[in-house]
Amino acid sequence: MELSDDTALRAELEAGLRTLGLAPTLADPLLAYLALLVRWNKTYNLTAVRDPREMVVRHLLDSLAMVPHVDGLATLADLGTGPGLPGIPLAIALPGLHVTLVESNGKKARFLREAVRQLKLTNADVAESRIEAVDRPGAFDAITARALATLPDILAVGGHLPKADGGRLLAMKGVNPVDEIAALPAGWRLDTVTPLKVPGLDAERHLVVVARA
Numbered sequence: 662m663e664l665s666d667d668t669a670l671r672a673e674l675e676a677g678l679r680t681l682g683l684a685p686t687l688a689d690p691l692l693a694y695l696a697l698l699v700r701w702n703k704t705y706n707l708t709a710v711r712d713p714r715e716m717v718v719r720h721l722l723d724s725l726a727m728v729p730h731v732d733g734l735a736t737l738a739d740l741g742t743g744p745g746l747p748g749i750p751l752a753i754a755l756p757g758l759h760v761t762l763v764e765s766n767g768k769k770a771r772f773l774r775e776a777v778r779q780l781k782l783t784n785a786d787v788a789e790s791r792i793e794a795v796d797r798p799g800a801f802d803a804i805t806a807r808a809l810a811t812l813p814d815i816l817a818v819g820g821h822l823p824k825a826d827g828g829r830l831l832a833m834k835g836v837n838p839v840d841e842i843a844a845l846p847a848g849w850r851l852d853t854v855t856p857l858k859v860p861g862l863d864a865e866r867h868l869v870v871v872a873r874a
């Protein structure tokens with residue numbers, strides 16, 4: 662059965678989208694992305710999460726919980742995006758946002774290019790590169806990263822990418838990372854820490870926003 666025909670999966674995704682205040686019509690492109698991820702994951706090992714139902718919560722809805730914090734930005738770089746998380750769900754939900762998916766692993770980058778092409782995501786591009794080698798200083802309103810590194814380590818490799826005036830790091834974290842916040846490098850300050858409620862997920866989630874000092 663095609664994933665898009667799995668009515669229980671679709672219902673769970675649509676309910677989650679409603680809870681997040683997002684249009685249930687996003688379920689179609691999101692399920693198309695999920696189908697590609699499930700198919701490629703069999704041979705490419707893109708994510709350890711293999712159950713599509715778990716992917717809906719832990720990948721799609723978790724990424725989309727960021728939407729209110731990204732809405733209104735023009736450019737976002739998703740650092741160490743892996744199979745496109747959170748970047749691809751964000752690009753699907755926010756057509757006015759341009760997302761650059763940064764990933765150094767060749768297999769994952771190949772999947773990303775194929776996903777961008779098949780999903781016709783005109784607002785996303787793939788940078789197959791080490792983050793620290795992305796030569797676009799100050800090009801982005803914000804950078805984001807999920808499951809990549811500590812806040813200081815993310816800034817060490819990607820701190821050159823947010824724009825000089827008002828550029829931010831929006832990091833998805835589990836528990837409130839107080840030790841990482843205390844270790845922020847010079848030139849950066851904590852802006853906000855917002856608990857996120859991901860539909861269907863009990864685990865703690867936080868969005869940490871770090872701004873240029």
Ligand SMILES: C[S@@+](CC[C@H](N)C(=O)[O-])C[C@H]1O[C@@H](n2cnc3c(N)ncnc32)[C@H](O)[C@@H]1O
Pocket residue numbers: 740741742743744745746747763764765766769790791792793806807808809818
């Ligand atoms: C644990 S995965 C997380 C993937 C995704 N963000 C997620 O939440 O599922 C970390 C990813 O970052 C990539 N990565 C780690 N360091 C990197 C670097 N310096 N430059 C580019 N990609 C990097 C790895 O190849 C891997 O795909």
